[in-house]
Amino acid sequence: MQGSRLITQEDIAPLARGCAVLGTGGGGDVRTGAIAVRRAVREHGDVPLITLADLPGDALVVPLSGIGAPTVGHEMIQSAEEPLLIRDEIERIFGRPPSAIMSSEIGGGNGVMPVAWAARLGLPLLDADAMGRAFPEVQMVSMYVAGLPANLVVMADVVGNVVSMRPVDGLWAERIARAVCVAAGSSALMADYVLTAAQARGAVIEGTVSRAIEIGRATRHESDPLGALARTLGAKRLVAGKVTDVDRRTTGGFARGTVTVEGVAEDKGRTLTLEIQNENLVAIEDGRALAMVPDLITVVDAQTATAVQTEGLRYGQRVAVLAWPCDPLWRTPRGLETAGPRAFGYDLDYTPVEEIA
Amino acid sequence: MQGSRLITQEDIAPLARGCAVLGTGGGGDVRTGAIAVRRAVREHGDVPLITLADLPGDALVVPLSGIGAPTVGHEMIQSAEEPLLIRDEIERIFGRPPSAIMSSEIGGGNGVMPVAWAARLGLPLLDADAMGRAFPEVQMVSMYVAGLPANLVVMADVVGNVVSMRPVDGLWAERIARAVCVAAGSSALMADYVLTAAQARGAVIEGTVSRAIEIGRATRHESDPLGALARTLGAKRLVAGKVTDVDRRTTGGFARGTVTVEGVAEDKGRTLTLEIQNENLVAIEDGRALAMVPDLITVVDAQTATAVQTEGLRYGQRVAVLAWPCDPLWRTPRGLETAGPRAFGYDLDYTPVEEIA
Incomplete structure (x- = not known):
């Protein structure tokens, strides 16, 4: 990971400001997210921000996001266990642990929180996301547009339930994930797709984490x-x-x-x-x-x-x-x-x- | 599987009659089930009916049932693919294929259909179920009463979506499975728990398939x-x-x-x-x-x-x-x-x- 930079406490406020701008009104609350990230970085240390070039082709990248109505996510973004449950489930499915996590959605709280999830998992964060903004539905991601099969969705809720899906397509992924989310109290953490670094090339939007930080610093x-x-x-x-x-x-x-x-x-x-x-x-x-x-x-x-x-x-x-x-x-x-x-x-x-x- | 008997075309009508009696009004439509079973047995041959004593302790037993409102299941019990999707997912999770399937619910169509699912999978049917009757909710099974952790539910729908769950308990399994079922059009096939034969001892109700056939023959x-x-x-x-x-x-x-x-x-x-x-x-x-x-x-x-x-x-x-x-x-x-x-x-x-x- 030579040349990778670190996301430190100094970056969190600009990241949150930038993600709010890219959130176009949604994407989950950035303030709650920033508080959670500050705590996670204090407890677990700075988070390496890496590029796809830093990863071998077969390394697993896990795009994560909170799913749910922002009006609920506001209050429910608390549990520290969900990322661990998702990591364990992915390791069970693939027989190897993830190498990096990625924001599915750079806009809003979902752009900020992955720093906390990465810190807690001891994993680097990929400087990329799957939207370049915020979108409300599960299939509205660059991997879907790039034509990667939506073959795995893993969700964990605050109670500790873990649900993994092999949907026939992204629209069914959205339909079922939404139903699971509502059953779980309208809030859950979700890995939408699990990618190898090789698959991610051209199928994710690169540079969006550093872009969000740059946007957040623009008004200083x-x-x-x-x-x-x-x-x-x-x-x-x-x-x-x-x-x-x-x-x-x-x-x-x-x-x-x-x-x-x-x-x-x-x-x-x-x-x-x-x-x-x-x-x-x-x-x-x-x-x-x-x-x-x-x-x-x-x-x-x-x-x-x-x-x-x-x-x-x-x-x-x-x-x-x-x-x-x-x-x-x-x-x-x-x-x-x-x-x-x-x-x-x-x-x-x-x-x-x-x-x- | 010495001593195991076969379920043949001759047994289907009595089995359906008996399952209807044990269904206490529900459990899915037995007539549609009997038609599907006749076709499956014609195409794939008679189905061995075995006991737990016929299985090694680590053999995987898969309790299957249709989930959904009977008024819908009536028309949607059609797809031949769901049992194959569930078998493949279980093999992926456990690293070995199931050795037998079991009815989760002997009452109603869910007592009859497992013969078709077993025929299609080329697997024997265990002479047992998890209710001895019919019940409407996912956690109302003998495995739950016996205290086995409700640690895996696998569902497949007629479209081909596969969802697997690791719920924290049976009540959450019911809540999430019901939501997935409604999203999938109020009908899906479900493996509720996957058991080794060793775990199944004392945690399933034995003899209920042959008992249903006996009940169906009682009025002849x-x-x-x-x-x-x-x-x-x-x-x-x-x-x-x-x-x-x-x-x-x-x-x-x-x-x-x-x-x-x-x-x-x-x-x-x-x-x-x-x-x-x-x-x-x-x-x-x-x-x-x-x-x-x-x-x-x-x-x-x-x-x-x-x-x-x-x-x-x-x-x-x-x-x-x-x-x-x-x-x-x-x-x-x-x-x-x-x-x-x-x-x-x-x-x-x-x-x-x-x-x-």
């Missing part, structure tokens, strides 16, 4: 944090204004709803609505989509440019809404079929955010 | 089929009458409801109500329980003494209701805790059927 010591963040992201500012409505409900393991932002100052008179299914999926003004999934849409505090996750949104809050391009993988036909607007039930043809005037 | 060539059946079972006749009400609904993977039988002839003026949760659980007359779970309560045709499963009950049908003692295992403290009246939400102290006047 800046007199214009919002401008600095937008530059680092290559993002458009869709609107600046105040939150005038938050309508959320949790059904079937998902948080769904809408958020309305009314423009102020130069945006006065404009009204932007965000459609949410765990994440911010479509930004609409006057019936016209200004940005849509799989591109990223994040609400940030107007002053500090800190990302506001959906559960943190409050009436009257001053915010800006940023939108920027997703990883090119999601713009392929299979990427859009998996996580384009129609995959979420929106009757919209995908238009890249940078092409919308 | 008899001028008084009802009397002959009651003698073979050691059963009380609770009432003879006609069905005047059937109230059933399917919720959360279960068929629940009540059946009312009004007495005729010598029973005129009496009204018996059966409380049902997939199976007939309590027989009540004038607010007094005449028989209760885990004792067996079965509705049979008044003329032919053929058991009528709950989904076959119709207004006006002439029936008799029989009740008889369960296996002694269910009368132990842990047996009653698992499957006594209170386990089903009835505020009743268990009284053995033979002690109720």
